[in-house]
Amino acid sequence: MSRSRLKKIAGSRAALILALVSTLCASATGIAAEATATAVLDNSETVLGQPVQLQIKVTGSASATPPQEIAVDGLEIHYAGDQRETHIEFGSRGMTNTTSVIHTYTVMPLRAGTFKIPSQAVRVGNTSMRTPELTLNVADAAGRSSRGARRNETTDPAQIGFVELILAKTTAYVGEMIPTEIRLGFYTRTPVESLGNGVELTGQGFTTQKMREPRQTIETIRGRSYQVFTFKTAIAPARSGKIDIGPVEVNPVVRIPQTNARRALPRDPFNLNDPFFDNFFNDPAFAPSAPREIKIKSEAAALEVKPLPPNAPPSFAGAVGSFTMVADAKPTSAQVGDPLTITAKISGRGNFDRVTAPSFEDEKGWHKYPPSSQFKQDDDVGISGLKTFETVLSANERKENVPALLFSYFDPVKEQYVTLRSDRIAVHIEGGNVPAPSTAGSPANPSSVPAQTPATTPASKTQDILYQLTELPKVNESFHPLFARRLFWLVQLIPLLGLLGFIVWKLREIRLGDREAQRIALLENEAAELQKKLRHTDALPRDYFSAASRVVQLKTALAKNVNPNSVDAESAATAFNADEPTRKRLRELFAVNDELRYSGGQNGASTVSADRRREVLDLLERLRI
Amino acid sequence: MLILSAAAGAQSPSEIFAKANQEFAVGHFREAVDGYEAVIRAGNINSAVFYDLGNAWFRSGDFGRAILSYERALALEPKHPEAGANLRVVRDEARALELPKTGPERYLGSGTTSQYAVAAAITFWLSLFMAAILIFSRRSRFGGTVFLALVLTAFAGAAFAIYAQETGSKGIGLAIVTEKNTQARVATADNSKSVLELPPGSEIKILSRRGDWIYAALPNDLRGWIPAKSAEAVRM
Numbered sequence: 001m002s003r004s005r006l007k008k009i010a011g012s013r014a015a016l017i018l019a020l021v022s023t024l025c026a027s028a029t030g031i032a033a034e035a036t037a038t039a040v041l042d043n044s045e046t047v048l049g050q051p052v053q054l055q056i057k058v059t060g061s062a063s064a065t066p067p068q069e070i071a072v073d074g075l076e077i078h079y080a081g082d083q084r085e086t087h088i089e090f091g092s093r094g095m096t097n098t099t100s101v102i103h104t105y106t107v108m109p110l111r112a113g114t115f116k117i118p119s120q121a122v123r124v125g126n127t128s129m130r131t132p133e134l135t136l137n138v139a140d141a142a143g144r145s146s147r148g149a150r151r152n153e154t155t156d157p158a159q160i161g162f163v164e165l166i167l168a169k170t171t172a173y174v175g176e177m178i179p180t181e182i183r184l185g186f187y188t189r190t191p192v193e194s195l196g197n198g199v200e201l202t203g204q205g206f207t208t209q210k211m212r213e214p215r216q217t218i219e220t221i222r223g224r225s226y227q228v229f230t231f232k233t234a235i236a237p238a239r240s241g242k243i244d245i246g247p248v249e250v251n252p253v254v255r256i257p258q259t260n261a262r263r264a265l266p267r268d269p270f271n272l273n274d275p276f277f278d279n280f281f282n283d284p285a286f287a288p289s290a291p292r293e294i295k296i297k298s299e300a301a302a303l304e305v306k307p308l309p310p311n312a313p314p315s316f317a318g319a320v321g322s323f324t325m326v327a328d329a330k331p332t333s334a335q336v337g338d339p340l341t342i343t344a345k346i347s348g349r350g351n352f353d354r355v356t357a358p359s360f361e362d363e364k365g366w367h368k369y370p371p372s373s374q375f376k377q378d379d380d381v382g383i384s385g386l387k388t389f390e391t392v393l394s395a396n397e398r399k400e401n402v403p404a405l406l407f408s409y410f411d412p413v414k415e416q417y418v419t420l421r422s423d424r425i426a427v428h429i430e431g432g433n434v435p436a437p438s439t440a441g442s443p444a445n446p447s448s449v450p451a452q453t454p455a456t457t458p459a460s461k462t463q464d465i466l467y468q469l470t471e472l473p474k475v476n477e478s479f480h481p482l483f484a485r486r487l488f489w490l491v492q493l494i495p496l497l498g499l500l501g502f503i504v505w506k507l508r509e510i511r512l513g514d515r516e517a518q519r520i521a522l523l524e525n526e527a528a529e530l531q532k533k534l535r536h537t538d539a540l541p542r543d544y545f546s547a548a549s550r551v552v553q554l555k556t557a558l559a560k561n562v563n564p565n566s567v568d569a570e571s572a573a574t575a576f577n578a579d580e581p582t583r584k585r586l587r588e589l590f591a592v593n594d595e596l597r598y599s600g601g602q603n604g605a606s607t608v609s610a611d612r613r614r615e616v617l618d619l620l621e622r623l624r625i
Numbered sequence: 626m627l628i629l630s631a632a633a634g635a636q637s638p639s640e641i642f643a644k645a646n647q648e649f650a651v652g653h654f655r656e657a658v659d660g661y662e663a664v665i666r667a668g669n670i671n672s673a674v675f676y677d678l679g680n681a682w683f684r685s686g687d688f689g690r691a692i693l694s695y696e697r698a699l700a701l702e703p704k705h706p707e708a709g710a711n712l713r714v715v716r717d718e719a720r721a722l723e724l725p726k727t728g729p730e731r732y733l734g735s736g737t738t739s740q741y742a743v744a745a746a747i748t749f750w751l752s753l754f755m756a757a758i759l760i761f762s763r764r765s766r767f768g769g770t771v772f773l774a775l776v777l778t779a780f781a782g783a784a785f786a787i788y789a790q791e792t793g794s795k796g797i798g799l800a801i802v803t804e805k806n807t808q809a810r811v812a813t814a815d816n817s818k819s820v821l822e823l824p825p826g827s828e829i830k831i832l833s834r835r836g837d838w839i840y841a842a843l844p845n846d847l848r849g850w851i852p853a854k855s856a857e858a859v860r861m
Contacts, residue, residue: 207818238816317822353818363720370722370844396717465683465711468649469673472642472664477671477701479860482739483787488746495750499757506761 035060039131112140321350688719689825721826809849
């Protein structure tokens with residue numbers, strides 16, 4: 001590298017450093033020119049023994065010299081240290097670097113009273129700035145002798161909270177909505193636990209809108225910090241004259257701080273009796289407290305109410321405020337009798353509960369159905385919003401437009417009635433007949449009372465009523481429904497008796513059926529026993545043929561439902577449609593039986609032969625229907 | 626009125642009715658009203674008299690009472706064609722509000738309460754007879770059981786129809802607003818908040834009574850209190 005080149009590089013570096021130094025100097029000069037100093041107390045009120053902090057903040061210079069000692073009679077002020085802050089901001093003029101130094105002092109009050117901390121001089125470079133003068137109120141609260149005053153501060157309801165009733169205006173018209181605020185404030189050292197029975201606006205002669213949830217803010221009032229609840233509503237006077245509103249009474253429950261009873265420890269190796277320790281406990285959230293119900297109430301307010309002027313327009317229904325109206329119809333093309341929905345939107349500010357559906361300018365030829373309404377409020381208390389009415393119309397005849405809508409209200413600002421009139425909405429209603437009113441029965445044509453004939457004409461499209469009926473019916477009618485008449489229930493006796501008769505008949509039939517069944521069962525049982533006996537080999541001939549004859553009689557009786565004792569060979573053969581050989585064998589059976597029964601002895605063999613028994617059993621088996 | 630009452634004592638209802646018709650024909654509508662009312666007071670309750678009374682009230686300009694009379698004629702004879710036709714005309718004129726029909730009423734409106742009562746009675750007895758037959762029958766009958774189920778269903782339907790009509794918009798509580806400027810209110814006080822303005826002839830359904838006030842279901846599915854003197858029940 002050549003010597004000349006080295007000199008050139010060194011020269012350029014020197015120029016760069018020079019430029020940087022000059023820039024820094026320039027910015028340092030600028031900062032020095034904008035340096036400010038201020039002083040604040042973290043709390044302007046304290047009690048004896050409780051320290052507060054004094055902060056002196058110097059902005060724009062890191063080399064400011066704060067006062068090392070601040071002497072105020074009755075206050076012990078010690079320097080506690082400093083804290084530096086650097087704030088870098090990128091703006092249109094490039095990077096701006098701001099440095100602040102906060103010098104903190106601890107101020108310990110030595111006695112009660114009001115103290116002025118005088119303006120302090122702060123040196124920044126060659127210049128000297130002064131902080132503002134500060135005031136510190138020290139209450140005699142920590143000592144035993146001053147406890148009463150402290151308790152008074154936290155137990156007097158007027159010191160703890162307040163209620164304010166604020167009316168937007170004091171003169172109004174009947175029905176006019178007046179925005180109203182109820183402000184409820186509680187000293188932050190006595191935080192509210194509950195609002196008791198809530199907030200209610202008392203009085204007569206006015207109505208109140210429903211109150212919404214309150215808005216909460218923290219406000220400083222006369223040097224004290226309050227938690228403020230703001231309830232918004234609106235009242236509407238219902239009569240003219242002077243109306244007293246309120247007062248608003250509230251019974252909230254607040255937490256009352258207990259006396260600062262941090263007693264000095266007899267032996268305190270860790271210096272817990274240091275007043276600085278109390279600073280932590282100064283926070284109400286940590287302080288011991290007890291709930292207490294207090295009573296606070298506002299001042300009453302008076303409202304001068306003027307009556308609405310006379311001669312209200314016909315469409316006026318009590319609306320007071322300021323409104324606008326737009327109207328629409330759907331569909332715009334229909335047949336006679338078809339429904340059209342007319343939508344009227346009324347928006348503005350006022351007593352919407354008295355805003356009723358607009359009336360139609362001329363309803364002739366239309367059938368109007370009851371309107372429906374819907375309100376959409378756009379404020380907290382419902383005095384501003386949009387109310388939409390839907391009315392269904394059906395035309396009774398051809399129409400070219402929907403009649404104009406009329407809505408009247410009283411404007412309290414203009415102090416006069418205002419009638420809004422919509423444009424006539426063009427529609428196209430087709431079909432139907434041109435109305436042709438009947439004159440029957442009308443005074444103009446009294447002689448035209450016709451004879452009674454069935455009414456078949458559709459009278460709904462005419463605008464006149466049908467004729468008189470000239471014959472008085474002979475039979476009276478009743479408003480009682482059929483089921484509530486005595487005759488109806490008397491008639492029910494007929495089917496009731498029929499049902500009872502049917503049931504009795506069926507029960508008797510069942511009983512008779514049971515008796516017959518018993519008889520049949522006896523006969524069947526007897527027949528079965530005898531047949532069993534007939535199969536026995538050692539029976540005497542007389543007994544054997546007697547039993548066989550009896551079986552024939554029983555079978556015949558079961559088949560023909562006759563008395564078995566009256567059955568003989570012929571009737572048995574007839575009953576079973578027996579062929580001639582069977583008939584002959586039956587006759588022989590009955591004859592043998594008679595012979596054995598009436599011969600009086602054991603004639604012939606002492607037993608019945610097996611062949612003979614087989615024949616008899618075969619005969620009995622043949623007796624079937 | 627006294628003269629008419631005295632005359633009514635001497636004349637038969639038919640004669641009073643004929644005289645009222647004559648008064649109507651010559652345009653003496655108030656006299657005609659008095660005549661028809663005398664006929665009704667004499668115990669002649671029928672739809673024809675109420676229909677004529679409605680016509681007379683209509684000609685007198687009292688739309689509320691005209692509608693009330695037509696409604697009474699229809700309560701006595703639900704299919705009275707002239708009363709139905711004239712009622713529609715007067716409603717148009719009076720801009721009277723009507724109670725909305727309930728869902729069952731729309732579907733069951735083709736029948737009258739009396740018809741449903743007859744149907745209920747028939748199906749009731751049929752079901753009892755069928756049940757008795759099934760009980761005494763020695764064999765199980767599937768057809769009979771199905772028939773019994775159908776008849777019982779029909780009976781339940783008829784009973785429900787009666788209930789729906791009696792408790793519906795045209796049921797036992799139906800009343801008609803007869804006075805002008807009638808306001809339904811939220812409480813039994815003249816200065817309480819208005820719920821709905823009821824033109825004469827508007828239908829309401831009486832829910833309860835308290836002193837001189839009626840608590841009623843109103844058109845637009847609203848409810849409110851109205852003075853008892855402002856409305857009359859349709860069923861006398």
